[in-house]
Amino acid sequence: MNNSTAIIGGGAAGLMALSILGHEAFVLEHRNECGRKLLISGGGRCNFTTSDNIETLITRYYDKKNFASPALYGFPPEKIRSYFASLGVNSIREESGKIFPASGKAIDIVNALQKNEGKIFYGERIRGIRKEDGLFVIDTDKKQHRAKYLIIATGGITFPETGSDGSLNSLITSLGHTIVSQRGVLTEIMCHSLPLFKAEGVSLNMSLKKGKIRMSGEAVITKRGISGPLAENFSHYLEMEDEVSLAFLSLRRESFSLFSQKALLKNALPLPERLTEAVIPSLAGKRIAELSNADKDTVIKALAENRTEVRLNERRAMCTRGGVDTAEIDRKSMESKIVENLYFAGEVIDVDGECGGYNITWAFSSAAMAAGSIRKKNNLMLS
Ligand SMILES: Cc1cc2nc3c(=O)[nH]c(=O)nc-3n(C[C@H](O)[C@H](O)[C@H](O)COP(=O)(O)OP(=O)(O)OC[C@H]3O[C@@H](n4cnc5c(N)ncnc54)[C@H](O)[C@@H]3O)c2cc1C
Known part of the structure; x- marks a missing residue:
């Protein structure tokens, strides 16, 4: 039985989902590398989470607090830090409350998330996504991939040279989802x-x-x-x-x-x-x-x-406002309310946070929730 998970997009959210699901998952990334935006985040040091307590953390997501809170409660900053510690990446807290890898190197975060057995297919341009006999069939210009579950983690539209360019939007819409108008924020x-x-x-x-x-x-x-x-x-x-x-x-x-x-x-x-x-x-x-x-x-x-x-100043915008409409996603699982077994994670969703590590935190927390929900579903099916 094919119980695997396809993850489209190998950024913060996609790599976190891959790290959690391991050999049960594979990533389809259209660039020839993963995590490019993570590598430039925090000036190359990657401010990957915060020392805020959960009540304060939730207030950092503007009008999306309510939608984002189950994922943030499920995988809050202290769990994110201990997850990375378990992967060998210790972190430090700056006076501002921002958390960075102790080495000061974003590459440590990217490498840690790729330490597992999950497979990554690079240079895969997605041409079509459809469901056939309960499986997602994903056609790329290289081959056809099949998976029981699909996580879309393609990021936003800012710094398109990193790969987050909105190129999957038309396929997301063809699956029945609405993209709330996107624009760059967190900028001058x-x-x-x-x-x-x-x-x-x-x-x-x-x-x-x-x-x-x-x-x-x-x-x-x-x-x-x-x-x-x-x-x-x-x-x-x-x-x-x-x-x-x-x-x-x-x-x-x-x-x-x-x-x-x-x-x-x-x-x-x-x-x-x-x-x-x-x-x-x-x-x-x-x-x-x-x-x-x-x-x-x-x-x-x-x-x-x-x-x-x-x-x-759109050219310097660090985050995207807009994306997949949160009204169409179950906030307790990140599963689509429209297509069964389809999940979303990270900046592709219409959730944006303030500056200070909140957007990577959201990417990690929403990915952990999507991955956890898939695990739970699979275990229920097997028991
Ligand atoms: C300069 C800069 C500095 C930042 N600094 C910080 C910071 O210090 N702290 C913080 O919290 N946030 C920071 N951010 C924001 C943060 O990097 C993002 O919010 C976060 O990376 C979003 O994660 P994601 O996985 O949703 O998307 P991304 O990390 O953007 O990953 C999306 C992935 O999907 C791939 N993809 C896109 N379309 C397709 C497609 N059609 N097919 C296949 N693959 C596709 C992309 O190539 C990419 O690999 C910064 C952003 C920028 C631009």
């Missing part, structure tokens, strides 16, 4: 109408607001706009050409009487001088005593509610 926010480039390199704590959504945190000013954790995490909420309000500092008219009246505005404010020059160029060089009430109101508004049209 570009604000061309507010020339911040003079403050390039400045890091600060600030806030971003779009409608009722407000987020505060650490940001870095870039040539084109804002980067760093705040911008990356906020990019989840943004569409191209959205209007966003940037807040650097909250002041009131009375605040100006607390400053030395002889001081220049750019030196008086508790902000980096270059930032004040970039945000309020016409007033930054004026003395506090010279500011009219109208000037003070301009300063207050520019620093607390600076509205600007933004675009996302």
